Structures are given as C-alpha cells and as structure tokens.
Amino acid sequence: MSKLSRDEMAARVAQDIPDGSYVNLGIGLPTRVADFLPAGREIVLQSENGLLGMGPAPAAEGADPELINAGKQPVTLLAGGSFFHHADSFTMMRGGHIDICVLGAFQVSIYGDLANWHTGAADAIPAVGGAMDLAIGAKRTFVMMEMFTREGSSKLVERCTYPLTGIGCVSRVYSDIGVFDVGAPGVRVVELIDGLTVPALEAMTGLSFSG
Amino acid sequence: MIDKIFASVDAAVDDIPDGASIMIGGFGTAGMPDELIEGLIASGARDLTVINNNAGNGDVGVAALIAADRVRKIICSFPRQTDSHHFDAAYRAGKIELELVPQGNLAARIQAAGAGLGAIFTPTGYGTLLADGKETRNIKGRDFVLEYPIHADFALIKAEQGDRWGNLTYRKTARNFGPIMAMAAKVAIAQVSRIVPLGEIDPEIVVTPGIFVQRVVEISPTSRRFLEREEAACPN
Numbered sequence: 303m304s305k306l307s308r309d310e311m312a313a314r315v316a317q318d319i320p321d322g323s324y325v326n327l328g329i330g331l332p333t334r335v336a337d338f339l340p341a342g343r344e345i346v347l348q349s350e351n352g353l354l355g356m357g358p359a360p361a362a363e364g365a366d367p368e369l370i371n372a373g374k375q376p377v378t379l380l381a382g383g384s385f386f387h388h389a390d391s392f393t394m395m396r397g398g399h400i401d402i403c404v405l406g407a408f409q410v411s412i413y414g415d416l417a418n419w420h421t422g423a424a425d426a427i428p429a430v431g432g433a434m435d436l437a438i439g440a441k442r443t444f445v446m447m448e449m450f451t452r453e454g455s456s457k458l459v460e461r462c463t464y465p466l467t468g469i470g471c472v473s474r475v476y477s478d479i480g481v482f483d484v485g486a487p488g489v490r491v492v493e494l495i496d497g498l499t500v501p502a503l504e505a506m507t508g509l510s511f512s513g
Numbered sequence: 514m515i516d517k518i519f520a521s522v523d524a525a526v527d528d529i530p531d532g533a534s535i536m537i538g539g540f541g542t543a544g545m546p547d548e549l550i551e552g553l554i555a556s557g558a559r560d561l562t563v564i565n566n567n568a569g570n571g572d573v574g575v576a577a578l579i580a581a582d583r584v585r586k587i588i589c590s591f592p593r594q595t596d597s598h599h600f601d602a603a604y605r606a607g608k609i610e611l612e613l614v615p616q617g618n619l620a621a622r623i624q625a626a627g628a629g630l631g632a633i634f635t636p637t638g639y640g641t642l643l644a645d646g647k648e649t650r651n652i653k654g655r656d657f658v659l660e661y662p663i664h665a666d667f668a669l670i671k672a673e674q675g676d677r678w679g680n681l682t683y684r685k686t687a688r689n690f691g692p693i694m695a696m697a698a699k700v701a702i703a704q705v706s707r708i709v710p711l712g713e714i715d716p717e718i719v720v721t722p723g724i725f726v727q728r729v730v731e732i733s734p735t736s737r738r739f740l741e742r743e744e745a746a747c748p749n
Contacts, residue, residue, distance in 0.1 A: 435617030
C-alpha cells in the first residue's frame with residue numbers, strides 16, 4: 303500500500319472538476335490543483351481578492367505586485383478574465399455562483415463539518431480569511447488533506463474537536479489513502495488506494511464506513 | 514465648483530483626530546495606500562480603530578502604523594501571516610485589540626454601511642466561535658447570523674485615476690476593498706497614480722462614482738514621496 307503524494311492528490315482532485323466549472327482553490331495544498339487541470343477543459347479559477355480567470359505564476363520579471371492571488375503570490379490573468387471588488391467577490395461565493403471550492407483542513411467530520419481555521423490553542427493568533435464564506439457558499443466544497451496527522455490520528459473524525467469553520471458544508475474528502483463522500487448519512491468510501499481494505503481503514507480510523 | 518483635489522498628502526489627512534475609526538484599503542500590500550498612511554503617522558493621530566483585511570505586512574502601510582503604536586483596535590479577517598511581525602508583537606504584548614471577522618462578512622458589513630442598511634443576515638460563520646452570542650434566524654430552512662454594518666470616520670484607499678469630482682478607476686487586484694470602503698466612510702480619501710481632467714475617464718469604466726469620495730491626492734511615480742520611498746528601498 304503506497305499513499306498518494308501531494309501532487310498525486312492534486313491530480314486526483316483535478317480529474318473531478320468538470321469542463322466549464324468556476325472554481326476557487328484555497329491557499330496551501332489546494333493551490334496545487336491548478337497545475338493538474340486536465341487539458342481540453344475550460345475551468346475558470348476565482349481568487350477571493352477580486353479576480354476571475356486566474357492564470358499561472360508569471361516569470362519573475364513579469365511579476366506585478368498589484369496582480370496577486372489569495373496567498374498574496376504574483377499570478378497572471380487569462381484572456382476573458384476580470385477584476386472586481388471584495389463585495390462582488392464574496393457575492394460569487396456566498397451567493398452560490400462558485401461550482402467547486404477546494405479547501406485544506408485540520409479536521410472533517412463524517413457529517414461534513416469542517417475545521418480549518420484555528421487550532422484553539424491558547425497562544426495562537428486566530429486568522430479566518432475567506433474560509434468560512436467559501437466553505438458554506440460554494441455549490442460543492444471539497445477537502446484535500448492527508449488522512450492522518452504527524453502523530454497518527456485521523457483527521458476524518460466522528461466529531462471535530464477544533465473550532466468549526468462551517469457545519470455540514472463538505473461533500474467530499476480527497477486524501478492520500480482514498481476518496482470519501484461525507485454528509486448527513488455519514489461517510490462512504492468512493493475509492494481506496496491499492497492494498498487498503500475497508501476493515502483495515504476502519505481499524506486505522508476507528509470510524510465505520512459504508513462502501 | 515467642486516474640487517476634491519488636495520495638493521498634498523499632509524493636507525488630506527491633517528484633520529484625522531485621535532480615536533478616529535479608519536478603513537484602510539488593500540489586500541496584503543496590493544492596494545495599500547502607503548503614502549496616506551505615512552501622512553497619518555506624521556500627523557500624530559493615535560488610539561485609532563483600523564479596519565483592513567489584514568494586520569500589516571512587512572514594515573510599511575498598516576504595519577508601520579501599528580509599529581508606531583497608533584492603533585488601539587484592528588478589525589480584520591486575516592491578521593496572522595509570515596510578515597505580520599509588528600501586529601504579532603503588539604497583540605502578544607496586549608497593546609492592540611483584535612476583532613476577527615470572516616472576510617466576506619467584513620466586505621458585506623462595510624457595504625451595508627455604505628448602503629444605509631440596518632443589519633444583514635449572513636450564513637457565514639453560523640455555528641462557529643465567530644458567531645458566539647449573536648442573534649440567529651432560520652429563513653426558509655437555512656440558518657443565518659445577524660451582523661451589523663461597519664461604519665468609519667475616514668477611509669484611506671488607493672486608486673489608479675481620479676478627477677476633481679472624485680471619480681475613480683483602479684488597477685488590477687489593488688481594487689479589493691477600495692470601492693466599498695469609499696461608500697462606508699464619512700470622509701473617503703483616495704490616493705491616485707494620476708489625476709486627470711474631468712471627462713477624461715470614460716463614464717462606462719468609472720468604478721467609484723465621485724459622490725462616494727471626498728478627497729483626492731495624486732501620488733505619481735515622479736512625486737517627492739514616491740521617489741523618497743524608492744530611494745529608501747534601494748539606496749544605490
């Protein structure tokens with residue numbers, strides 16, 4: 303059994319984004335999905351800071367400090383792209399105009415609750431950005447994450463212990479050991495990496511999966 | 514005759530008093546009105562409440578205002594970043610109060626103030642720590658949180674072109690909060706890269722109509738402040 307690399311996870315998410323979709327990729331790991339969007343599909347990337355039709359990073363000499371993405375890195379604008387102010391940008395999210403958003407997570411519950419903004423540690427400075435708007439606003443919210451923490455505990459959980467970002471907002475989790483649908487009925491296996499069985503997964507996570 | 518053009522940054526920010534609430538445009542450094550903030554620091558105003566998406570990046574703009582110990586409270590969505598060291602230090606020292614607002618709620622509350630609304634019901638944040646203690650309502654099966662508008666005494670924003678009526682255009686992702694902050698503040702002050710004669714901006718591409726803007730100052734790439742800043746950044 304060999305876990306997927308981060309690039310393989312990104313490629314797997316990208317496969318499920320249909321032609322014609324409007325998509326927001328969260329900062330961090332989800333940003334990599336952009337590098338694996340299948341050729342031949344026209345997929346429009348939105349960035350919360352006011353652009354639609356975001357292109358790849360420019361060559362160093364082409365970087366413009368006033369053309370950046372949500373992670374504040376220089377990007378480019380594709381033909382057909384547009385700029386707009388923040389209220390319009392979040393209208394796109396909260397108003398249900400974005401088809402898919404892909405977010406990272408600290409924890410996701412089997413019912414689709416998301417925790418990805420705050421560890422709740424006493425000395426942590428909390429920062430939420432657009433995570434709460436994206437999580438509940440997009441038509442479908444995907445999470446992309448490694449299944450286990452460095453300490454080995456499952457990030458897919460019965461109930462989130464970290465502060466929530468949104469309730470019941472995640473529909474699918476793409477992990478390094480498989481893809482899972484989550485929601486009101488609980489968690490269902492979509493696919494597992496070669497060599498991993500549902501009983502083994504249940505032993506590793508302490509959760510029960512329907513198949 | 515209407516003439517909103519101010520001859521200098523100092524004149525444009527001169528009357529901002531201690532204790533004022535100030536919206537400052539920008540997402541990171543894109544759209545941050547650095548020169549207006551330098552003028553604000555020079556004016557000496559303190560105990561300010563600042564509304565910005567972040568809490569300063571590096572050593573200029575909002576970061577410089579915090580480093581100069583002028584900010585009593587900041588209302589923002591994303592304070593903690595790799596280069597927010599001035600905020601981090603002030604926060605850990607208990608010198609600055611933080612009100613954390615989800616970014617879309619921040620935008621909606623600012624826009625609501627500009628639009629004269631009494632409050633909004635937003636789905637963002639429902640069931641989270643950031644809605645603790647707030648009134649909620651279930652509308653047609655969905656849960657919403659009651660949030661109030663955010664008003665400010667002043668807005669400092671950066672735009673691209675401006676004219677003497679206050680009409681503005683913006684440049685790329687430097688637009689971000691500028692248009693809604695201009696609406697929500699009693700006095701909106703725009704620094705622009707170029708002041709143009711009335712009528713030169715195509716009315717079809719005016720982004721902020723002049724009614725929302727009270728003061729316009731040109732910070733051209735050949736201005737004294739701009740050159741001084743460039744020189745400070747690259748002494749050779």
